[in-house]
Amino acid sequence: MPLTGKRGIRTTDIILTLIMLLVTLLCLLPLIYVISLSFSGKSAAASGAVTLFPVDFTFYSYEYMFKDSRFFDAFGVSVKRVLLGGAINFVLTILMAYPLAKERLEFRSRDIYMWVIVFTMMFTGGLIPWYMVVKSLHLTDTIWALVLPTAVPIFNVILLMNFFRGLPKEINESAKMDGAGPWRTLITIAVPLAMPAIATVTLFSIVSHWNAFFDGLILMNKQHNIPLQTYIQQLVVAPSISSSTRPEDLINFSQRTFNAAKIVVTMLPILIIYPFLQRYFVHGITLGSVKE
């Protein structure tokens, strides 16, 4: 059917919008599915009746989970690493980005530092030598194993450095005139001005600390020391390989809603901070990268 100009545009608009709505829904479906699974009854989950809404709504999986002390231990380790690791990242990122944002004339060694930093980002010794260094420092099975090797998030340092560079130079000059030293200028002027960028990198570092599982896997040997993601990895991801080979295994069926509940609780903190995260980070990732 031939359509006239204006009407035609309206139809394509609707089709395009519907396509994008479908794409958007596709992003949410797995998350909705796991949430409904976690609130569903055992037999409904087992028979595969659960899709977008919980079937036989129950809190059973959550009640069962809250009795699990190992889950709480792991949750505690994760909270601890986010707070401690996030604080260390916060302080070191600011302390490194500020002097690196200085012009070469003002801080001659700046370029040398920069080359070392970029070199460590581009060239690594590989997993085994890194593991041996952490081990020989006797960090294994301490919280420091999770926060010290990741203490300097290089990408964040570069991001913040580029933000500092974009601040008007006159402000620093006038602070200098007033007799403020570098520490005072940093704390009272540069940091408040760079707050949007600092919020971005801090959220990035919180997310990466919360999501990390591998360091917990190889550096923590005692069960009560492993962070939440590692705990989930060990209990949910690894054993379910065998569960898919033995679909008749009845024990795994109850495990299914229970695992779903653990997954939901683990992703909850990310979903909670997501509104803040998304407000800053679009700005953040375009902040320091492409420059003409």
Add this chain to the structure above:
Amino acid sequence: MRDSKNTFHYHLMLAPGMILLIIFGIVPLFGMAIAFQDYIPVKGIFGSKWVGLENFKYMFELDDSKIIFFNTIFISLMKMLMNVLIPVTTALLLHEIIFSRLKKWMQTIIYLPHFLSWVILAGILNDMLSQNGIVNQVVTAITGEPIFFLGSNNWFPAVVILSDVWKEFGFNTIIFLAALTAINPSLYEAASIDGAGRIRKIWSVTLPGILPTIILVSTLNIGNILNAGFDQIYNLYNPLVYESGDIIDTYVYRIGLVQYQYGLATAVGALKSVVGFILIFLSYRLAAKFAGYRIF
């Protein structure tokens, strides 16, 4: 006088971070010596026997190494291709949407998966793709029998590539969308006056407008070709799919920290580091030359 005093404080600010970077970034480089040793942990680096290039020779003789190098490059190339194609398409579609509130919502939702860990997503995928999972219910309804997605060498790479696209396409869309909004609106007006329709405008104005960004992203991707995604594959794979899914990083982890063949694992890792470094260096140089890109 004053300036040199400031310089001292700048060094002081950098010191704690630099010390940690040197400990965890530079010191391990010396540990790469293990690659040339028959390393025995109790003897340490200074006590273990030097074997020259023995570990590297052994690596190239192993059938495993051909497989892991192929898998690594194949999976990451496919991911790179898809992670440019799909986000560009998504950006074009989003850009055409006239309901601006809805558009904002869509944008916000599609990059949510980027912030969830592979542990979480693999947990969900494992359930969805299992024999009696939600996906196989649909498959069974259509073909009559379920597909063993995570246990079949035919399906595993596809699952890896597609789930990575699912997780990252929204995030990757942002940069193309930013490039789209930077296109001068008068170009569209001029095209309209010349009688260009929607498709023609996309082809002649939009695509040329974001081409530099596409080239820049693709160039920077070259540096990551040896990173096929450890977190993802480690959480999705199992011995049944080593043949199609084992990559350099998972292999190094297994032979090094599970089987304790330190010398061999370090050699494989070292080779990856050196080649990776050359690739990153080249990609940065290319990006600087053709797109004026600088990281600092």
